[in-house]
Amino acid sequence: MQEELEMEPSGLSMQTEFLTAQHEDELIDMLSNRLDWPALPGRRSLHYGYTFSYKTFGIDDDVPFRPFPDWLTGLLPRGRRERRDPDQVCVQHYPPGAGIPPHADTHGAYGDELYALSLGAPVVMQFRDGRSGARADVDLPARSMLRLGGSARLHWTHGIRARKTDTLPDGTVRPRGHRWSITYRWLREGAACACGDEKLCDTARRRRGVEREYRWEKEEAAQARDGS
Numbered sequence: 001m002q003e004e005l006e007m008e009p010s011g012l013s014m015q016t017e018f019l020t021a022q023h024e025d026e027l028i029d030m031l032s033n034r035l036d037w038p039a040l041p042g043r044r045s046l047h048y049g050y051t052f053s054y055k056t057f058g059i060d061d062d063v064p065f066r067p068f069p070d071w072l073t074g075l076l077p078r079g080r081r082e083r084r085d086p087d088q089v090c091v092q093h094y095p096p097g098a099g100i101p102p103h104a105d106t107h108g109a110y111g112d113e114l115y116a117l118s119l120g121a122p123v124v125m126q127f128r129d130g131r132s133g134a135r136a137d138v139d140l141p142a143r144s145m146l147r148l149g150g151s152a153r154l155h156w157t158h159g160i161r162a163r164k165t166d167t168l169p170d171g172t173v174r175p176r177g178h179r180w181s182i183t184y185r186w187l188r189e190g191a192a193c194a195c196g197d198e199k200l201c202d203t204a205r206r207r208r209g210v211e212r213e214y215r216w217e218k219e220e221a222a223q224a225r226d227g228s
């Protein structure tokens with residue numbers, strides 16, 4: 001069961017032991033040896049389902065839906081608000097030392113709920129509120145399914161520092177190991193987010209840009225009329 005994390009940002013919950021250690025071992029073996037990873041140093045990603053287009057902010061019609069393989073269908077988050085299968089699933093491998101820069105998954109593209117399953121070595125994920133500067137660390141244990149909703153999804157960024165160790169609250173310095181994650185996303189209907197956060201929301205920023213343009217056009221038109 002997903003247990004709410006009593007902390008800021010609000011909207012985080014976690015299901016520990018989402019799968020058995022044996023299932024995890026089998027998966028890691030398969031992920032390491034049977035998938036066709038891009039030959040890159042650092043973090044590597046593979047995508048299933050729809051591909052999102054940053055040009056149209058919708059589904060990229062040029063890339064066909066990539067069906068979920070059998071090993072993935074048993075790993076979809078349970079008890080979620082979105083009842084339909086995710087539109088997009090991203091599998092990532094982080095070798096020791098790799099991270100992901102702080103970001104909020106694009107608001108206009110993806111819905112209010114995201115999930116991330118962790119496999120292999122644990123890692124500390126960092127959340128940051130750009131408005132107040134507040135930060136929070138969340139340790140992601142192997143086999144845990146994290147849910148990002150509410151503020152954690154929309155108003156705080158999340159990321160993983162690129163470093164070889166994590167220092168835990170009790171002072172323990174934990175070396176990083178190989179980690180895999182599976183993230184689940186649902187496309188947002190209408191591709192427009194209503195949160196209004198001009199720092200993090202692409203929809204809000206676009207609207208503001210458009211408004212500014214309108215105002216500017218109106219002023220231009222008025223000036224042209226007045227002959228000024």
Ligand SMILES: O=C(O)CCC(=O)C(=O)O
Nearest residue numbers: 090092100105116181183
């Ligand atoms: O690796 C993870 O757990 C999360 C990755 C992530 O934030 C993303 O792919 O957007």
Ligand SMILES: [Fe+2]
Nearest residue numbers: 103104105158
């Ligand atoms: Fe993310």
